Amino acid sequence: xxxxxxxxxxxxxxxxxxxxxxxxxxxxxIGEAVNLSAPAVQRRIKRMEQTGVIAxxxxxxxxxxxxxxxxxxxxxxxxxxxxxxxDAAKRQFSATPEVQQCYYVTGEADFILVITVADMGAYEAxxxxxxxxxxxxxxxxTFVAMDRVKVGLTVPLPG
Amino acid sequence: xxxxxxxxxxxxxxxxxxxxxxxxxxxxxIGEAVNLSAPAVQRRIKRMEQTGVIAxxxxxxxxxxxxxxxxxxxxxxxxxxxxxxxDAAKRQFSATPEVQQCYYVTGEADFILVITVADMGAYEAxxxxxxxxxxxxxxxxTFVAMDRVKVGLTVPLPG
DNA sequence: ATCCCTGGCGAAACAAACTTGCATTTGGGA
DNA sequence: TCCCAAATGCAAGTTTGTTTCGCCAGGGAT
Numbered sequence: 001x002x003x004x005x006x007x008x009x010x011x012x013x014x015x016x017x018x019x020x021x022x023x024x025x026x027x028x029x030i031g032e033a034v035n036l037s038a039p040a041v042q043r044r045i046k047r048m049e050q051t052g053v054i055a056x057x058x059x060x061x062x063x064x065x066x067x068x069x070x071x072x073x074x075x076x077x078x079x080x081x082x083x084x085x086x087d088a089a090k091r092q093f094s095a096t097p098e099v100q101q102c103y104y105v106t107g108e109a110d111f112i113l114v115i116t117v118a119d120m121g122a123y124e125a126x127x128x129x130x131x132x133x134x135x136x137x138x139x140x141x142t143f144v145a146m147d148r149v150k151v152g153l154t155v156p157l158p159g
Numbered sequence: 160x161x162x163x164x165x166x167x168x169x170x171x172x173x174x175x176x177x178x179x180x181x182x183x184x185x186x187x188x189i190g191e192a193v194n195l196s197a198p199a200v201q202r203r204i205k206r207m208e209q210t211g212v213i214a215x216x217x218x219x220x221x222x223x224x225x226x227x228x229x230x231x232x233x234x235x236x237x238x239x240x241x242x243x244x245x246d247a248a249k250r251q252f253s254a255t256p257e258v259q260q261c262y263y264v265t266g267e268a269d270f271i272l273v274i275t276v277a278d279m280g281a282y283e284a285x286x287x288x289x290x291x292x293x294x295x296x297x298x299x300x301t302f303v304a305m306d307r308v309k310v311g312l313t314v315p316l317p318g
Numbered sequence: 319a320t321c322c323c324t325g326g327c328g329a330a331a332c333a334a335a336c337t338t339g340c341a342t343t344t345g346g347g348a
Numbered sequence: 349t350c351c352c353a354a355a356t357g358c359a360a361g362t363t364t365g366t367t368t369c370g371c372c373a374g375g376g377a378t
Binding site: 008021053073093100102109144148 | 180
Binding site for chain 3: 185186187197198201205
């Protein structure tokens with residue numbers, strides 16, 4: 001929830017570059033890296049958290065280690081694009097834990113989903129629940145990930 | 160870098176569920192939530208970090224706040240699928256900062272990319288660099304995200 | 319030009335969380 | 349039953365993060 005129009009200077013960007021790689025970095029070290037005192041770093045981080053520049057602080061879990069070794073992409077095309085039905089789909093996808101990411105897109109598809117499952121049986125069950133039972137899905141295309149070459153939420157930062 | 164075959168019990172899973180939502184949660188509170196002492200929580204976290212169950216701890220940055228408001232999906236199809244050329248593509252995509260995520264997939268495409276850019280001009284320049292100059296890209300399909308409905312790396316946890 | 323006010327910074331005191339060592343308990347196997 | 353290994357809880361020590369304070373620079377009004 002953004003609070004005010006943030007304007008980031010090069011200090012903020014340098015701090016973000018460190019935090020999006022490892023947010024357990026001590027503020028003292030961040031300060032040394034960007035030439036600022038630790039309290040100044042702390043103030044900037046707090047402000048960026050309040051203004052929503054920093055959306056969250058999370059641990060990244062290896063899916064394979066918790067029994068979800070398969071990552072699948074799905075392009076979903078709806079029958080009807082009525083706003084009401086779009087919203088219903090958004091809500092359903094958001095509420096499904098196996099749906100790790102969901103984007104509403106332009107182009108030949110309406111949604112793109114990133115799904116994490118234990119095995120293909122689980123995926124098959126999920127497709128039935130999400131797509132066949134929906135009555136508003138015209139078709140969907142499945143891409144199974146053989147290699148998670150690059151994974152993350154890292155954003156390129158200017159400077 | 161996994162060290163040993165990890166086996167997670169329900170305590171570990173409960174801890175992970177908390178950390179992948181907010182890894183700044185004090186260990187004392189985690190302990191209260193899962194009925195364990197703070198040091199026990201700390202030991203388990205450390206072990207999961209060493210065994211690679213926890214792949215990292217990162218701050219999530221709002222792309223729009225740092226001048227990268229556009230998210231784009233790209234399906235890439237190569238001319239040749241020789242292993243050597245596949246590897247070259249993996250390396251190039253990995254090394255490109257705008258490529259936030261890259262997966263090597265089965266199906267009608269070879270790669271799926273998640274790209275973050277400032278504007279469509281930047282995307283156009285990137286396509287030229289990544290695809291047209293490559294001489295190994297048969298075609299690619301672009302999907303521009305209108306709504307990032309659900310974003311994250313959260314993994315569904317049993318229990 | 320001076321005064322005042324606002325915002326940011328650095329230094330130090332303070333509080334909280336993290337880490338470590340040790341005794342105890344629990345569970346399995348001989 | 350006895351013993352050993354692993355994990356837990358407790359308590360102390362250490363690091364980290366947080367707050368408070370005073371200082372300095374920039375802007376606007378008098």
